[in-house]
Amino acid sequence: MTDAPATATAGQQPTAPQPTEVVPDVELTIGRPAHGGHFVARHEGRVVFVRHALPDERVRVRFTETEPTASFWRADVVEVLEASPQRTGHPWRPADALAAAARGRAAVGGAEFGHIRLGEQRRLKGAIFREQLERLAHAERTPTVEAAPGEAEDGLGWRTRAAFAVDRSGHLAMHQHRSHEVVQVREMPLAVPAVNALGLWAIDLTGVDRVDVAVPSGGGEPLVLLVPSAGTHPRRVAAIAAAITGASVAVLDPESGRVQRLKGRTWLQESVLGVDYRITGAGFWQIHRGAPETLVGAVLDGLQPAAGERLADLYAGAGLFTVPLARAVGPGGAVLSVEGSAGTVRDARRNLHGQAQASIVQGRVDAALGRWSDPLDAVLLDPPRAGAGRKVVGQIIAARPRAVGYVSCDPASFARDLGYFLTAGWSLDTLRVFDLYPHTHHMESFARLLPPRA
Structure with missing residues (x-):
């Protein structure tokens, strides 16, 4: 799952210190995109991560983090001197860096790609995903970033x-x-x-x-x-x-x-493909109005669960995927659902009422897998932004499933975890990347991983 909960903020909460010294505005030429909503530039030999830019632009920036001993600095665009043809008007004034700079303030978070044409946003996201795979998993794949079905032409009006x-x-x-x-x-x-x-x-x-x-x-x-x-x-x-x-x-x-x-x-x-779900308070749910159906469809197409199989749904939330998986395996199969949040588990129990083939466990995924002794035919995981990690990946591999489905909201943590699978001889079979966060740098993906051939 994405670690943005049902009440995820449209902007980012403060996480970084203020600059330690005042550095005058400078002109920079912008290079490639980088993961996290930034673009790479250099100033006096130092890497600068610049927001609200585009490749090949010439811009004037204002530094926002300038720790003298840091390996990189951060900056925001305050003026565009030579614009990219992919630059467009921002749909939300408080998040428009140029408009904010004219008023002597910084832009709010949550729409950092709003100055980029929608098609170019998706092309850049594909390039960022490819770079993360190459750098962290040593894998070569250039994904096409898919829009959600029924997406508005302007990419607005999606956030629930x-x-x-x-x-x-x-x-x-x-x-x-x-x-x-x-x-x-x-x-x-x-x-x-x-x-x-x-x-x-x-x-x-x-x-x-x-x-x-x-x-x-x-x-x-x-x-x-x-x-x-x-x-x-x-x-x-x-x-x-x-x-x-x-x-x-x-x-x-x-x-x-x-x-x-x-x-x-x-x-x-909530209702997804004819199945009703109850989500209490701030419980986790996908943010884009079309995301639940998009991701459930990708999971079912990718894993092809069959009657009588034994599956695991890890980081399962309120059961978005557990419910259709349990229906697919039927009374003769079994689904292990693992989720850490007590409130979300209560929702999952309600959503899976009457499906005895589903075993719902509240707690850490590694602890639950450590106690589970039965073989697994397939595993689905939808971890938070930090990913699953080496230990959980090792436990999944040890269960020897025929396939693993991995839903991710972060290409960096996914690529890291993918590297663990590839090192163990697994292969990346299917990869789909979805633009479920238009006008932001975020994206969602589904991958099917297959074990080594016997």
Whole structure:
């Protein structure tokens, strides 16, 4: 699974220190794309990772991280001197680096490829994926990045989950990239229309630190989760909930994941290929409205599960893949479902009610595999952004399945794990890469791996 939960923020939370010295703006010529939403340039012999650029452009940049002893620096484009023909107008002003620079601030995160034509975004993502495979797995493959079925021509209106900060005036805001600073926003064009239709921008949210919004992929009533500030009186939270119309509202404890109902319900019902799922509160679910069906289709086509087989679904979430796999193997088969989150496991148990062939385990994947002694015909894994790691890959190989399906949201961790399989004699058979995050650098992939021939 991607490690972006059902309430994933549309921008990135601060993770890096501020610059240690002031370096004047400079002109740079931009080179190749790099994983993480950056483009590579050089300044006085030092590598600079530049955001909001395009290959072969001549730009003026403002440095954002300049640690003197660091092997690379970071910078944002503030002016384009020689533009690429693939540059286009950004669809969301707060995330437009050039517009933000003109106002003396940095852009918010969450749409760092918005200045690039959509077809070129996908070409660049394919090049980045290829580079990660070559560098980390020593594998040669040039994937074609597929759009989700039914994707809008402008790549907007796909996001069913988003999270917002609240600024000091009590209005919705987004974090600037890698910063504690926030910028007030009054729209989220990457989100499905139902998110914007709530009009949360107009509500006084004083007393709340964060607002998460989730909408069922197929439509239906949204769920708004409020994270109150420390010391906010429950009456104030109740007043905010009363001002929100057209949605269920609950309080979210971000530490435990528990939700407290204020009005409506605390869960969403999703439907994928005729199967209904219940997702509680901030439980994990794919963000793009078309992602669940796209990925379930890729998994079933790739693994071809058969009646009576024994399968494992690792990092299984609420059972997006476990349910169709359990149906495919039938009562005579077995599916081991492993997930770490207690709340998500509760959802999985509800979603798999009546399917006795599914064994649902809460806990670490390596621990669950260490206790599982039965042979496995096939294994599916959908790890978080960090990937599975050497130990889990070794355990999967030791189970000697006929095939492994690997769903990934990060080409770097996937390529690293793929390298472990290839070193053990396995082969990369099928690779599909999906553009399930238009206008961002993120992508999703499905790979089928096959064991050495006997």
